[in-house]
Amino acid sequence: MRIKHHLARALFFLGVVFAPAAALAAHPLADLESHIVSVAQWGGTPADPALARKQMITHITLHHQGEPFPQGMDPVAYLRNLQTWSRITKHWLDIPYHYIIDLDGRVYAGRNIGYAGDTNTEYDPMGHALIEVVGNFEEVQPNQQQLDAVVDLMAMLALKYKVPVDRIAGHKDYSAQTVCPGANLYRYLQNGYFRDQVALRLGQPTADGSIRK
Numbered sequence: 641m642r643i644k645h646h647l648a649r650a651l652f653f654l655g656v657v658f659a660p661a662a663a664l665a666a667h668p669l670a671d672l673e674s675h676i677v678s679v680a681q682w683g684g685t686p687a688d689p690a691l692a693r694k695q696m697i698t699h700i701t702l703h704h705q706g707e708p709f710p711q712g713m714d715p716v717a718y719l720r721n722l723q724t725w726s727r728i729t730k731h732w733l734d735i736p737y738h739y740i741i742d743l744d745g746r747v748y749a750g751r752n753i754g755y756a757g758d759t760n761t762e763y764d765p766m767g768h769a770l771i772e773v774v775g776n777f778e779e780v781q782p783n784q785q786q787l788d789a790v791v792d793l794m795a796m797l798a799l800k801y802k803v804p805v806d807r808i809a810g811h812k813d814y815s816a817q818t819v820c821p822g823a824n825l826y827r828y829l830q831n832g833y834f835r836d837q838v839a840l841r842l843g844q845p846t847a848d849g850s851i852r853k
C-alpha cells in the first residue's frame with residue numbers, strides 16, 4: 641500500500657509539473673480522480689447511506705443520456721435537475737449513474753460509487769460502475785473529448801477496482817429493453833476500441849496486439 645501511495649504521489653507531481661493545463665486525457669491515471677467534479681462542487685447533495693445498497697465494483701457499464709444535449713446547455717443545471725428528478729419523480733436514492741461526462745469530456749461525480757445504481761430496465765446494476773455520456777447517440781456522434789474521457793475514466797476504474805477489460809460493456813448488453821448507450825457510442829464497445837484503449841492505458845495487451853480504429 642505504501643509503495644502504491646508513493647507512486648500515486650509521484651505521478652501526481654509529474655502531472656502538476658509537466659501538464660498543468662492539459663486536458664483530462666493527458667493526465668496520468670493516478671491523477672484523474674482529482675479532476676472529477678465532485679457532487680459538492682456542482683451543487684448536489686449526498687445520498688442517505690442508510691438507504692443505499694452497498695456494492696463492490698466488478699463491471700464497468702456505459703450509458704448515454706438518451707436525450708439531446710445541445711451546445712451551450714449547462715451541465716451543472718442538468719445534473720441538479722437529474723438529481724431532483726431521480727429522487728422526487730423516480731424515488732431513487734440518487735442520480736442512477738456514478739459518473740457523468742459532458743460535451744467537453746469533463747467528468748462529474750454522480751451517485752457514490754459504493755452504492756449500486758438504478759435503472760428503468762430489467763438488469764440488476766449491482767456491482768456495476770455506471771458511466772453516462774450526455775447526448776443521444778442514436779442521433780449524434782460522440783466527440784473526441786467524450787471518447788477520450790470515457791477511456792480515461794474506464795481505465796481509472798479498471799485500475800482502482802481491478803476490473804478485467806472484458807467486463808467493460810454497455811447497458812444494452814444486459815438489457816433487451818434499451819438501445820442505450822446508442823448505436824454511435826455502442827460501436828466503440830462493439831469494435832473493441834474502448835477495451836483496447838483501456839488495456840493500453842493499463843499496460844496490458846490488447847485483444848489482437850494492436851490498436852483498432
Ligand SMILES: [Zn+2]
Pocket residue numbers: 702703704811818820821
Ligand atoms: Zn443506459
